[in-house]
Amino acid sequence: xxxAADIDRPRAGAAPxxxxxxxxxxxxxxxxGMLLALVLIMAFFQLQTGGILLKPVNLTNLVLQNSYIIIxxxxxxxxxxxxxxxxxxxxxxxxxxxxxxxxxxxxxxxxPVVVVxxxxxxxxxxxxxxxxxxxxxxxxxxxxxxxxxxxxGLTLWLLDGKSVxxxxxxxxxxxxxxxxxxxGMQGFHxxxxxxxxxxALLIVLAAVRAxxxxxxxxxxxEPASVFWGRNAVILVAFVYIGWLLAxxxxxxxVLMVMAALIVLxxxxxxxxxxxxxxxxxxxxxxxxxxxxxxxxxLVFLTFANMGMLAALAGLIFAARLNTATPKAGLGFELDVxxxxxxxxxxxxxxxxxxxxxxxxxxxxxxxxNGMSILGIGIDYQQxxxxxxxxxxxxxxxxxxxxxx
Amino acid sequence: xxxxxxxxxxTKTFPGVKALSDVxxxxxxxxIHALVGENGAGKSTLMKVLSGVxxxxxxxxxxxxxxxxxxxxxxxxxxxLGLIIIHQELALAPLLxxxxxxxxxNEVARGGVIDWAETFSRTGALLKKVGLNEHPxxxxxxLGVGKQQLVEIxxxxxxxVELLILDEPTSSLNENDSAALLDLLLAFxxxxxxxxxxxxxxxxxxxVADRITVLRxxxxxxxxxxxxxxxxxxxxxxxxxxxxxxxxxxPRAPNIGDVLFEVRDWNVHHPDHADVVQIKGAAFTxxxxxxxxxxxxxxxxxxxxxxxxxxxSHGQKITGTATMRGKPIDVSTVGRAMKAGxxxxxxxxxxxxxxxxxxxxxxxxxxxxxxxSTGGVLDDARETRIAHDYRARVAIRCSGILQEVVNLSGxxxxxxxxxKWLNTSPExLILDEPTxxxxxxxxxxxxxxxxxxxxxxxxxxxxxSEMPExxxxxxxxxxxxxxxxxxxxxxxxxxxxxxTQEKIMRMIIQTKENAHDxxx
Numbered sequence: 001x002x003x004a005a006d007i008d009r010p011r012a013g014a015a016p017x018x019x020x021x022x023x024x025x026x027x028x029x030x031x032x033g034m035l036l037a038l039v040l041i042m043a044f045f046q047l048q049t050g051g052i053l054l055k056p057v058n059l060t061n062l063v064l065q066n067s068y069i070i071i072x073x074x075x076x077x078x079x080x081x082x083x084x085x086x087x088x089x090x091x092x093x094x095x096x097x098x099x100x101x102x103x104x105x106x107x108x109x110x111x112p113v114v115v116v117x118x119x120x121x122x123x124x125x126x127x128x129x130x131x132x133x134x135x136x137x138x139x140x141x142x143x144x145x146x147x148x149x150x151x152x153g154l155t156l157w158l159l160d161g162k163s164v165x166x167x168x169x170x171x172x173x174x175x176x177x178x179x180x181x182x183x184g185m186q187g188f189h190x191x192x193x194x195x196x197x198x199x200a201l202l203i204v205l206a207a208v209r210a211x212x213x214x215x216x217x218x219x220x221x222e223p224a225s226v227f228w229g230r231n232a233v234i235l236v237a238f239v240y241i242g243w244l245l246a247x248x249x250x251x252x253x254v255l256m257v258m259a260a261l262i263v264l265x266x267x268x269x270x271x272x273x274x275x276x277x278x279x280x281x282x283x284x285x286x287x288x289x290x291x292x293x294x295x296x297x298l299v300f301l302t303f304a305n306m307g308m309l310a311a312l313a314g315l316i317f318a319a320r321l322n323t324a325t326p327k328a329g330l331g332f333e334l335d336v337x338x339x340x341x342x343x344x345x346x347x348x349x350x351x352x353x354x355x356x357x358x359x360x361x362x363x364x365x366x367x368x369n370g371m372s373i374l375g376i377g378i379d380y381q382q383x384x385x386x387x388x389x390x391x392x393x394x395x396x397x398x399x400x401x402x403x404x
Numbered sequence: 405x406x407x408x409x410x411x412x413x414x415t416k417t418f419p420g421v422k423a424l425s426d427v428x429x430x431x432x433x434x435x436i437h438a439l440v441g442e443n444g445a446g447k448s449t450l451m452k453v454l455s456g457v458x459x460x461x462x463x464x465x466x467x468x469x470x471x472x473x474x475x476x477x478x479x480x481x482x483x484x485l486g487l488i489i490i491h492q493e494l495a496l497a498p499l500l501x502x503x504x505x506x507x508x509x510n511e512v513a514r515g516g517v518i519d520w521a522e523t524f525s526r527t528g529a530l531l532k533k534v535g536l537n538e539h540p541x542x543x544x545x546x547l548g549v550g551k552q553q554l555v556e557i558x559x560x561x562x563x564x565v566e567l568l569i570l571d572e573p574t575s576s577l578n579e580n581d582s583a584a585l586l587d588l589l590l591a592f593x594x595x596x597x598x599x600x601x602x603x604x605x606x607x608x609x610x611x612v613a614d615r616i617t618v619l620r621x622x623x624x625x626x627x628x629x630x631x632x633x634x635x636x637x638x639x640x641x642x643x644x645x646x647x648x649x650x651x652x653x654x655p656r657a658p659n660i661g662d663v664l665f666e667v668r669d670w671n672v673h674h675p676d677h678a679d680v681v682q683i684k685g686a687a688f689t690x691x692x693x694x695x696x697x698x699x700x701x702x703x704x705x706x707x708x709x710x711x712x713x714x715x716x717s718h719g720q721k722i723t724g725t726a727t728m729r730g731k732p733i734d735v736s737t738v739g740r741a742m743k744a745g746x747x748x749x750x751x752x753x754x755x756x757x758x759x760x761x762x763x764x765x766x767x768x769x770x771x772x773x774x775x776x777s778t779g780g781v782l783d784d785a786r787e788t789r790i791a792h793d794y795r796a797r798v799a800i801r802c803s804g805i806l807q808e809v810v811n812l813s814g815x816x817x818x819x820x821x822x823x824k825w826l827n828t829s830p831e832x833l834i835l836d837e838p839t840x841x842x843x844x845x846x847x848x849x850x851x852x853x854x855x856x857x858x859x860x861x862x863x864x865x866x867x868x869s870e871m872p873e874x875x876x877x878x879x880x881x882x883x884x885x886x887x888x889x890x891x892x893x894x895x896x897x898x899x900x901x902x903x904t905q906e907k908i909m910r911m912i913i914q915t916k917e918n919a920h921d922x923x924x
Contacts, residue, residue: 213785216785217792219788219806221804271781271782272777272780272781272782273773273774273777273780273782274780276766276769276770276773276782277773279759279762280759280762280766280770283760283761284755284756284758284759284760286755287755287756287757287758287759287770288759289717290714290715290717290738290748290756290757291738291770291771291824292715292738292742292771293770294739350761350762351761
C-alpha cells in the first residue's frame with residue numbers, strides 16, 4: 001500500500017475488529033499492570049512472611065502507616081499532572097504538625113479550631129508557593145526547594161529543637177481511632193465489614209452503569225471478560241480486606257478520611273471541569289491557554305490544594321506519633337513523588353490517575369512493611385525501593401515509545 | 405564549468421503530502437545558484453535532503469557531490485564534505501562567545517583541553533574574512549541579527565566549505581546588512597566557493613545569482629540562466645505562481661451582509677523587545693457571511709496580528725479598537741475574546757491547538773467545557789454526543805472519539821481543532837493556515853467546512869501563505885507586509901479588478917522596495 005492511500009485512516013488502534021481479552025490487556029498493560037503488580041507483591045510478602053502481612057493487626061498498621069503518604073499523593077498527582085513538582089510537602093507536613101502541637105499543647109487551644117487553622121495555614125503555604133510558580137513563572141522545582149528549606153527551618157524554630165506532646169485525646173483519635181460499631185458483636189466489627197462490602201458493591205455498580213452509558217454510544221472498548229474480571233478482583237479484595245479489618249478493631253478513622261478524599265479526587269479528576277483543565281494544562285499549556293483556560297490560576301490552585309493536603313497529612317502524622325518532632329516529615333516528599341510516578345504519571349505532565357497514585361502509594365507501603373517484617377535492613381530497603389521506582393518508570397517510557 | 409553538485413530525481417513524501425517530486429538541481433563550481441518559490445514550494449525540504457537532515461533512504465533519487473554519489477546519514481556527513489547549511493533561524497548559543505560558537509562541536513583542543521589562544525586567533529582571522537569587526541570573546545547575544553548571521557558564516561568557513569547553503573539569510577536583516585552579506589557571497593564566489601541562496605527577495609536574487617531555479621509545488625518549474633539573458637522579476641514571479649486555478653475549491657454563492665467585525669488602528673509591540681513595533685496601524689473589516697483573506701509572506705505579521713486580537717495572546721503594548729456589529733468589544737483575554745464571539749484556529753495545531761495525548765472527545769470540548777457542565781461537573785453523555793456529532797459533521801476519520809489525536813493524520817487533527825472552535829459557536833473565525841501540511845483531499849473537505857461557516861452567516865478570516873487557496877476561497881483579500889496591511893483586493897471572482905497572484909506578489913514586493921528606498 002502506498003503511503004498516500006493510507007493518509008486519512010487512523011494509524012494506531014485502528015483495528016475495527018474488537019481486540020480479544022488478551023490483546024486489550026496488552027494494550028492497557030500499564031493500567032492493569034499496576035494492579036497486578038500490587039497483587040503479586042502482596043502475595044509474595046504474604047508467602048514470605050508466613051501470613052503476617054495480611055494479619056488484621058498488620059493490615060490496620062499498613063493503612064495507618066501509609067495514610068499520610070497517600071493523602072499527599074492525591075495532591076501531588078494534580079501538581080505533577082499540571083506539569084510541576086512540589087518538593088516542600090515533607091517540610092510543610094512537619095511544620096504543620098509543629099504548629100498544631102504549639103497551639104494545642106502549649107497554648108491549650110481547642111482541637112477543632114486548631115485543625116481548621118492548620119489546614120488554612122497549609123493552604124496558605126501552598127498558595128504562597130503557587131503564586132510565584134503560576135504568576136511569575138519561577139520553576140516549581142526551585143520555589144518548592146526553597147519552601148522545603150524554609151519550613152524545615154521554621155519547624156525547628158517553632159519547636160525550639162525539642163519534641164512537643166502529648167496531644168489531647170480527641171486529636172489522637174484522628175490517627176488511632178476506629179469508627180464506632182452499632183451492632184456490638186463480640187470480636188467482629190460488623191459495621192466496618194458492611195461498610196466495606198457496600199462500598200465495593202457501589203463501586204461495581206458505578207462501573208456497570210458507566211459501561212452501559214458507553215454501550216449506548218458504542219464506545220465499549222474493554223472486553224466483557226476483562227471488565228468482569230477486574231470488577232470481581234475489586235469486589236473480592238474489598239470484601240476480604242473489610243473482613244480482615246473487621247476482625248481486628250474495624251475501619252480506622254484515617255481510612256475513612258483517606259477513602260473520602262480518594263473518592264473526591266477521583267471525581268474531581270475525571271468528572272469536573274477543573275479536573276479536565278488541569279490535564280489540559282499539563283498536556284499542552286499553550287493550547288489550553290488559547291482555548292480560554294486560565295492556566296495560571298489552575299496551577300496556583302493545585303499548589304494551594306497540595307499545601308492543604310500536606311497540612312492534613314501533617315496533622316495525621318503528628319496525631320499518630322502523639323508528638324510533634326523536628327524530624328517529622330523528613331523525606332516524605334520522596335515517597336509521595338515516587339508513589340505518583342510508580343502510579344503511571346508522566347514527568348511531562350498531562351498524564352496520571354488518582355487510582356494509579358493510590359496503588360503506587362500502597363505498593364511502596366506494602367514493600368516497606370513486608371521488608372520490615374522480613375527483617376531486611378533499611379539500607380537494602382532503600383536500594384530496592386529506588387530500583388522499583390526506576391523500573392516502573394522505565395517500563396512506562398518503554399511502553400509509550402512502543403505505542404508511538 | 406564542471407558540476408559541483410547534482411541532485412537527480414529527488415522525491416520526498418511525508419505522510420499525506422508529496423513535498424518533492426522528481427526534483428533535479430545542479431550547481432556548478434563557483435556559482436551562486438538561487439532557489440526561489442512560494443512558501444511550501446519545497447525549497448527547505450530540498451535543502452534538508454541535501455544536507456542529510458533527511459537521511460539517505462528517506463527519499464528517492466541520487467545526490468552527486470564532487471563527482472561521486474553521496475549517501476548522507478546526517479548533517480555531519482555532509483559537513484565533512486564541505487557542504488554547509490545556514491538555517492533561517494540562527495543556531496547559535498546566545499550566551500557563548502563568538503569564538504566558542506564558531507568552534508562549537510569542533511573545538512580546537514588537545515586531549516579534550518581547549519587551546520584558547522589558538523581558538524581566539526583563528527576566530528580573529530575568520531571574522532576578518534567575513535568583515536565582522538568584533539572581539540572574539542563577545543557573547544553572541546550582544547550582537548545584532550546581521551552580525552549573528554556573519555558569525556554563522558564564519559562558523560561555516562571554519563570548516564572546509566565548498567558549497568554554502570543560505571536559507572533566507574537576509575529575511576531579518578536591514579538593507580545595509582543585506583547588501584554586505586550579498587557582497588560577501590560574491591567575494592566567496594571569487595574564491596571558488598559556490599552558494600545556494602534561498603530568498604524571497606527577487607531584487608537580491610537578480611543582483612547576485614548566476615542561475616535561478618524556480619520551485620513550485622515540490623517540482624522544478626524552470627532554471628533560468630542569468631548570464632544568457634536578463635531575467636525580469638515579472639518572469640520569476642510568473643514561474644513561481646503560474647498555476648491554474650482548477651476546481652480544487654468547492655463552489656459557493658456568497659451571501660454577504662453588513663459589517664460584523666472591525667479592527668481599527670491596531671498596533672502591537674514585540675513580546676520580548678518592547679521597542680520593536682510588529683504590527684503598525686492595521687485595520688480591517690469582516691462582513692457577515694464573508695470570507696476575508698490575509699495574504700503575505702512568512703514573517704509579514706499575519707499570525708501576530710491574529711493572535712494579538714485573540715486575547716492578546718501575542719505581543720505587548722497592544723493598542724487599537726475591535727468592534728462587533730459596531731459595538732466595541734473586550735478582547736483583552738482569551739476568555740473575553742471568546743465571549744465576544746471570536747475563535748482563532750492556530751497555524752500550529754500540534755503545539756498550540758491540540759492536547760496531543762488526549763482523546764478526540766476531550767480536545768473537541770476543551771474550549772466549551774462550561775456549556776457541557778452544571779456546577780462544574782461534566783455531563784459525560786452530552787460531551788460524548790457532541791463529539792459524535794462533530795465526528796460525523798466534519799468527517800473525522802478515526803477509530804472512535806476516544807482515540808488520541810496524536811494518532812490522527814494532519815487533516816483529521818485539523819478537523820478536530822475546527823470542531824473545537826465550531827463548538828464555541830463563534831461569530832468570527834480566524835483561521836491561520838487552515839490547510840498547512842494537509843493533503844489535497846482533506847483540504848477540499850476543510851474548504852467545504854469553511855464555506856459552510858460563511859453560508860451560516862459567520863465571518864471568516866483566512867490567513868494563508870498559499871495564494872491559490874486565498875484566491876479560490878476569499879471574497880476579499882488584504883495583503884500584509886512587514887507588519888502593515890499594504891493593500892486590499894476584491895476576490896478573484898471579480899475577473900477585472902479581482903486579486904491575482906501577480907497583483908498580490910507585486911504589492912508585497914513593491915512595498916518591500918519602497919520601504920528599502922525610504923530607509924536609504
